[in-house]
Amino acid sequence: MISVRIHNFSSNPDPTYAHEDDAGFDLYSNEDVFVGGSSSVLVDVGIRIDIPKRYEGQIRLRSSYAKKGIIIPNSPGTIDSGYKGPVMVAIRNLNTYQPFHLKKGERFAQIVINELPSVNLVTVSKDEFFKEKSSRSNRGFGSTGNF
Numbered sequence: 001m002i003s004v005r006i007h008n009f010s011s012n013p014d015p016t017y018a019h020e021d022d023a024g025f026d027l028y029s030n031e032d033v034f035v036g037g038s039s040s041v042l043v044d045v046g047i048r049i050d051i052p053k054r055y056e057g058q059i060r061l062r063s064s065y066a067k068k069g070i071i072i073p074n075s076p077g078t079i080d081s082g083y084k085g086p087v088m089v090a091i092r093n094l095n096t097y098q099p100f101h102l103k104k105g106e107r108f109a110q111i112v113i114n115e116l117p118s119v120n121l122v123t124v125s126k127d128e129f130f131k132e133k134s135s136r137s138n139r140g141f142g143s144t145g146n147f
Contacts (some may be wrong), residue, residue, distance in 0.1 A: 010046025024110030
């Protein structure tokens, strides 16, 4: 188990697991936010987080908000270990005509802490790259037959 330091500068509770086996810590809005139809805003969650080296924080929306037409446009948002600033979550209202109100103190997002592998990218020639055949098509999105 790793320890991750946080500084909570809000009146909200510290991020917590809602259930013992949850993947992410719940995050709370640190402000009342109105999101107009087809608009996006940044929401302050009132914390700073000190993510250890070789780890990342992934910001995800709580699933119940998708039913309301709310998404995180860059989901999952990544917080690198070098970032120590305030955590902000971008949310977007997909509903064109109905504004969305996020109340201060409302649990709306979560942060998942993941360990990162060390990766070494190796540049190779086109011939070397395609030397091994793949059972997957090279046509891109949905190319395995779903579309």
